[in-house]
Amino acid sequence: xxxxxxxxxxxxxxxxxxxxxxxxxxxxxxxxxxxxxxxxxxxxxxxxxxxxxxxxxxxxxxxxxxxxxxxxxxxxxxxxxxxxxxxxxxxxxxxxxxxxxxxxxxxxxxxxxxxxxxxxxxxxxxxxxxxxxxxxxxxxxxxxxxxxxxxxxxxxxxxxxxxxxxxxxxxxxxxxxxxxxxxxxxxxxxxxxxxxxxxxxxxxxxxxxxxxxxxxxxxxxxxxxxxxxxxxxxxxxxxxxxxxxxxxxxxxxxxxxxxxxxxxxxxxxxxxxxxxxxxxxxxxxxxxxxxxxxxxxxxxxxxxxxxxxxxxxxxxxxxxxxxxxxxxxxxxxxxxxxxxxxxxxxxxxxxxxxxxxxxxxxxxxxxxxxxxxxxxxxxxxxxx
Amino acid sequence: xxxxxxxxxxxxxxxxxxxxxxxxxxxxxxxxxxxxxxxxxxxxxxxxxxxxxxxxxxxxxxxxxxxxxxxxxxxxxxxxxxxxxxxxxxxxxxxxxxxxxxxxxxxxxxxxxxxxxxxxxxxxxxxxxxxxxxxxxxxxxxxxxxxxxxxxxxxxxxxxxxxxxxxxxxxxxxxxxxxxxxxxxxxxxxxxxxxxxxxxxxxxxxxxxxxxxxxxxxxxxxxxxxxxxxxxxxxxxxxxxxxxxxxxxxxxxxxxxxxxxxxxxxxxxxxxxxxxxxxxxxxxxxxxxxxxxx
Numbered sequence: 049x050x051x052x053x054x055x056x057x058x059x060x061x062x063x064x065x066x067x068x069x070x071x072x073x074x075x076x077x078x079x080x081x082x083x084x085x086x087x088x089x090x091x092x093x094x095x096x097x098x099x100x101x102x103x104x105x106x107x108x109x110x111x112x113x114x115x116x117x118x119x120x121x122x123x124x125x126x127x128x129x130x131x132x133x134x135x136x137x138x139x140x141x142x143x144x145x146x147x148x149x150x151x152x153x154x155x156x157x158x159x160x161x162x163x164x165x166x167x168x169x170x171x172x173x174x175x176x177x178x179x180x181x182x183x184x185x186x187x188x189x190x191x192x193x194x195x196x197x198x199x200x201x202x203x204x205x206x207x208x209x210x211x212x213x214x215x216x217x218x219x220x221x222x223x224x225x226x227x228x229x230x231x232x233x234x235x236x237x238x239x240x241x242x243x244x245x246x247x248x249x250x251x252x253x254x255x256x257x258x259x260x261x262x263x264x265x266x267x268x269x270x271x272x273x274x275x276x277x278x279x280x281x282x283x284x285x286x287x288x289x290x291x292x293x294x295x296x297x298x299x300x301x302x303x304x305x306x307x308x309x310x311x312x313x314x315x316x317x318x319x320x321x322x323x324x325x326x327x328x329x330x331x332x333x334x335x336x337x338x339x340x341x342x343x344x345x346x347x348x349x350x351x352x353x354x355x356x357x358x359x360x361x362x363x364x365x366x367x368x369x370x371x372x373x374x375x376x377x378x379x380x381x382x383x384x385x386x387x388x389x390x391x392x393x394x395x396x397x398x399x400x401x402x403x404x405x406x407x408x409x410x411x412x413x414x415x416x417x418x419x420x421x422x423x424x425x426x427x428x429x430x431x432x
Numbered sequence: 433x434x435x436x437x438x439x440x441x442x443x444x445x446x447x448x449x450x451x452x453x454x455x456x457x458x459x460x461x462x463x464x465x466x467x468x469x470x471x472x473x474x475x476x477x478x479x480x481x482x483x484x485x486x487x488x489x490x491x492x493x494x495x496x497x498x499x500x501x502x503x504x505x506x507x508x509x510x511x512x513x514x515x516x517x518x519x520x521x522x523x524x525x526x527x528x529x530x531x532x533x534x535x536x537x538x539x540x541x542x543x544x545x546x547x548x549x550x551x552x553x554x555x556x557x558x559x560x561x562x563x564x565x566x567x568x569x570x571x572x573x574x575x576x577x578x579x580x581x582x583x584x585x586x587x588x589x590x591x592x593x594x595x596x597x598x599x600x601x602x603x604x605x606x607x608x609x610x611x612x613x614x615x616x617x618x619x620x621x622x623x624x625x626x627x628x629x630x631x632x633x634x635x636x637x638x639x640x641x642x643x644x645x646x647x648x649x650x651x652x653x654x655x656x657x658x659x660x661x662x663x664x665x666x667x668x669x670x671x672x673x674x675x676x677x678x679x680x681x682x683x684x685x686x687x688x689x690x691x692x693x694x695x696x697x698x699x700x701x702x703x704x705x706x707x708x709x710x711x712x713x714x715x716x717x718x719x720x721x722x723x724x725x726x
Contacts, residue, residue, distance in 0.1 A: 089651055092551025223696050251695040254655045257451075257645050259444045260690035267437045267691075281553035281647025292564050292573060299564075318555030321562070 077117045079374055079384075081367070082140040082170075084126040084133060084151030084161060090253055090279050091128030093312060094153040094176060094359060099123065101363030102150075104344075104351055109367070114374045119367070126152045128279075130160035137161045141168045147381045148173065150366045155179035155226035162190050171385035173369060175362040178308070179225045180233075183408035191388050191407040193365065193398075194331060195415060197226065200308055201233025203415060204275065204329065207431050208306060209241040212327070214272035216244050218265050218303075220286060221277040223250040230277045230308065246271060255282065262289035271295065275306040280318075283311050288322045297325025313357035316424045323420045327429070331414040332358035332398045335428075344397045358398065365396035436569035441687040447576045449683020450583035451645060454638035456660040456667070456675045457590065458631035464670030465607045465627040468527070471534040472513070473660070474653030475541035476632050480506045480639025481648055482549055485556050495558040499582065499640040506636020507629045513537055514628045519621065545650035554648040561644050579641050586637065587676060590630075594672070603627060607670070662706045668716020677717050 083102060085095035102121060110118050122144045126133035133152055140146060141164070149165055152158045153176035165172045166187040174182060174190060178197040182190060195203075208214040217238055221227035228250065235245050246268045249261055265271065274296065276286055291299030298305075298321055307328030316323040334345055334355060344364060348356040356364075372394050373387035394401040399414030417429040455477055462470050483505035484498035491497055517537060521529040560574035594600040605613040606623040614620050639653065646652040663682050667674030682702055689701050709716065 088546065088551065090553075090647065090649065092546075092649065093553065096551050249695060252699065254658070255695060255698070256642075256647060256655055257444070257448050257686075259447070260441060260687040261695055263437065263440045263444060263687075264691050281649060284553065284555055285645070285647060288561070293571060294564075294566070312552075318553075320555070320557060 077113075079117050079119050079148065079370065079379075080144060080146045081119060081121045081370060082144055082146030082149040082151075083121055083123045084136055084140065084149060084157075084172075085123060086128035086153055086157070087123070087125035089127045089129065090281055091154055093280060094128070095123075095125070097312065097357055097359035098150075098153070098176075098363035100348070100352055101356070101360040101365075102367055104348055104360075105364045105367035105371075107351070108347070109371050114371045115377070117374050117379070119371070122146070126157050126161070128152070128154035128157055130156050133157035134160045134164060137164045141165070141170065146170060148370055148384045150175070150363070150370075152177065154224070155182065155229070156224050158182055158190075159225060162187055165189050169385075170381045171388055173366045173388070175366050176309075176359075177226065179229050181225070181229075183406045186406045186408070188389075188407070189385055191403060191409075193369065193396075193401050193409045194309070194362070195412060196408060197229045198233050199412065200329060200415070201230050202237045203412070203432070204306055204308070205234045205237035205243075206241065207417065208273045208275070209238060209243055211429070211431055212273060212304060214238075214243060214304070216246055216269075216271050217273045217275060218246050218268060218271050219248045219275055219277075220261070220265075221248075221250050222279070222282065223252055227277045231275070234275050251282075253279070253282065256285065258282070258285045258289035259292070261286070262293035262295060265290065266293040266295050271303040273304050273306050277308060277310065280311055280315060283307065283315065284319050287319045287326065291322035296322070298322035309358060312359055313355070316420045316426075320424070321422075323424065324422050326420040328418060328420075330358050330416050330418055330426075332356070332361035333416045333428070336397075340395070341397050361397045365398050365401075368396055369394055369401060437691060439568075440570045441691045442684065443570060443572050443576070445684035445687035446680060447572070447579055447683070448645075448686060449680035450580050451638065451642050452656065452659055452663055452682055453676050453679030454583055454586065454634060454641055455656055456663040456679050457587070457672065458634040458638070459660055460664045460667065460670055460672060460675045461627055461634070462631045463664065464672070465603060466530075466624060467670075468530055469534070469661075470631070471531075472537040472541060473534075473631070473635050474657035475538050475545070476506050476509060476635035477639040477642065477653035477656065478545060478650060479509060479541065480636030481556070481643035481646060481652060482545065482554075482639075483636065484640035484643055485554055485648065488558065493559050495560065496578075498558075499637060502636040502640035503633045504636070506639070507633035509636070510628045510630075510632025511625065513632075514625050518628065519625070522624075542650055542654075549650055551649060556643040556646075556648050558644050575644055582637070582641060586634070590634075590672070599623075599626065659702065662702055665706055666709050666717060668718055671716050671718055674716045674718040681717075 085098050086092050087095040106119050124136035124140045126136040149172040155177040158177040166189045171189045174192045175194050180196050180198050183192050219231040221231040290296045295301040296303045296305050305326045309329050309331045373384050376387050378384040378387040392402045400411045401409045404410050415432050417431045418426040421427055459473050480502035484502040487501035488495050488498035517533050518530050521533050563574035602618045603623050606620050610620045663678045667678030686698050689698050
């Protein structure tokens with residue numbers, strides 16, 4: 049009888065222990081994601097929109113988990129600026145100890161974070177910074193899923209020359225790594241094709257009134273295109289000032305403003321009539337007929353009661369790419385890095401991903417050219 | 433063509449300078465009376481901008497009523513913050529405490545606005561922004577005309593208030609010598625309150641005027657406040673006339689630097705001028721004894 053009691057007690061203890069161990073394992077099977085995103089300052093709209101995409105992806109993934117792993121996230125405000133970004137990265141690595149990081153949006157901030165995450169040997173997936181240096185030479189721990197400034201710049205300059213028959217251009221750009229870099233690539237490509245750059249006008253992020261810049265542009269003679277590289281707030285003011293000065297189509301002028309993915313969806317509605325004729329790259333086409341995109345759009349609408357932007361979509365894809373490498377067997381920082389480097393055929397809502405030896409996505413199917421119509425809707429130009 | 437460009441940039445500079453003057457006047461007024469720098473002034477500007485935005489939209493595009501609302505919101509905010517923060521700290525007799533408190537108020541307001549209004553830039557289009565006049569090769573919007581008209585009227589009213597009303601004279605007396613003014617039957621605390629309310633109202637109104645120009649986010653005021661501080665120093669701390677002159681000068685410098693040099697050099701030119709003023713004319717453009725400034 050006593051032996052029987054002992055047996056039952058031992059079995060019970062064993063069961064409790066196995067449950068406890070099992071529970072501990074289940075608890076341990078977590079992929080910790082650190083998010084370094086701008087939550088304050090002029091780039092804060094990136095962070096707020098990224099966060100929506102992330103939350104939707106995590107909600108979907110954690111319902112069923114991936115290979116038994118659940119995903120958790122911690123956000124740090126990196127403010128689109130090198131110093132706060134570096135501090136946020138150190139804080140995140142010291143305190144949260146993530147397996148993988150996503151961010152930053154602004155190139156200067158991303159470049160500042162890169163040596164820190166390399167030293168910590170934690171991979172980072174970037175979806176918003178276009179500066180070439182991020183992946184050329186880059187480092188083994190930084191991955192970029194969007195086209196870099198050269199890929200975008202060469203394409204947009206070629207399209208301007210060939211499709212819009214542009215022969216003269218004025219470059220407007222913020223004085224940051226990304227702004228200067230993007231403008232430089234456009235200039236080199238456009239001049240090589242035979243175009244002429246009439247002026248290169250850079251400005252700080254503290255400039256508010258663009259009337260003086262528009263006046264200068266108006267005095268430069270016949271301008272075909274005005275490639276513009278700024279964040280949303282300054283972009284709005286530039287577009288409106290150029291229209292007031294009668295330079296661009298939105299102000300009944302001849303010039304066409306060209307933009308990149310820096311501007312979020314909804315820019316046209318804010319800029320109003322001034323945005324008419326604006327041609328820009330967007331990296332997510334909400335009318336894409338693929339089921340994956342349709343499901344994403346409907347899930348996003350159901351959760352946030354609004355249409356997703358390319359920033360929402362990019363952030364969603366970053367998390368889904370992490371889930372993809374976990375599905376392929378990754379379980380910690382090093383294996384996530386290694387699996388990311390081997391990524392050849394990830395398909396997300398923005399497009400597909402295949403990393404080259406520098407961890408740059410080589411796919412160009414995320415670039416869509418849109419022209420703003422007088423009713424502020426988009427017309428897909430289908431140039432790619 | 434060159435003459436047209438010069439004329440256009442002069443118009444641009446005067447419009448921009450008028451906006452700077454509205455923001456800088458409040459700063460210089462507070463310094464003139466309290467000998468205190470208000471680091472929260474930028475956030476009063478931002479809150480005024482948001483007040484104008486929401487009132488204008490609520491009233492179906494009544495921008496002018498938005499300006500009035502911003503003025504009232506600024507005044508109410510100044511009154512509330514003085515009652516709850518500045519006045520109690522002043523009573524402790526330590527001049528450093530209210531200064532530090534202005535930094536605290538600034539951070540608090542910025543984060544409160546971030547929570548209320550979110551980080552995404554607002555597009556503040558007034559019914560007058562799209563009305564463009566083209567005269568002899570130059571252009572300006574109806575909004576620019578309103579900016580200049582409101583700025584000029586505000587300056588004239590402020591000047592008249594200071595020079596010809598009893599309260600204005602009492603304010604100047606407090607600025608000259610707070611203790612002696614108290615002995616003459618003037619309540620310095622009431623006058624200090626009035627100064628803060630006027631200054632905050634000016635900031636609020638400045639925000640309403642700047643909002644269509646600014647990239648309107650909870651951090652919008654910060655982008656103009658550094659220039660406003662520079663203007664106050666160039667004009668002479670506490671000197672209203674100097675501030676007006678310096679504001680217009682900085683606006684013109686910005687425009688012509690953009691045209692003939694590079695917009696990236698604006699800060700170098702403006703702050704270079706500030707350093708030169710500090711080195712060679714620290715009393716500002718219009719030299720006066722400090723106690724007579726306000």
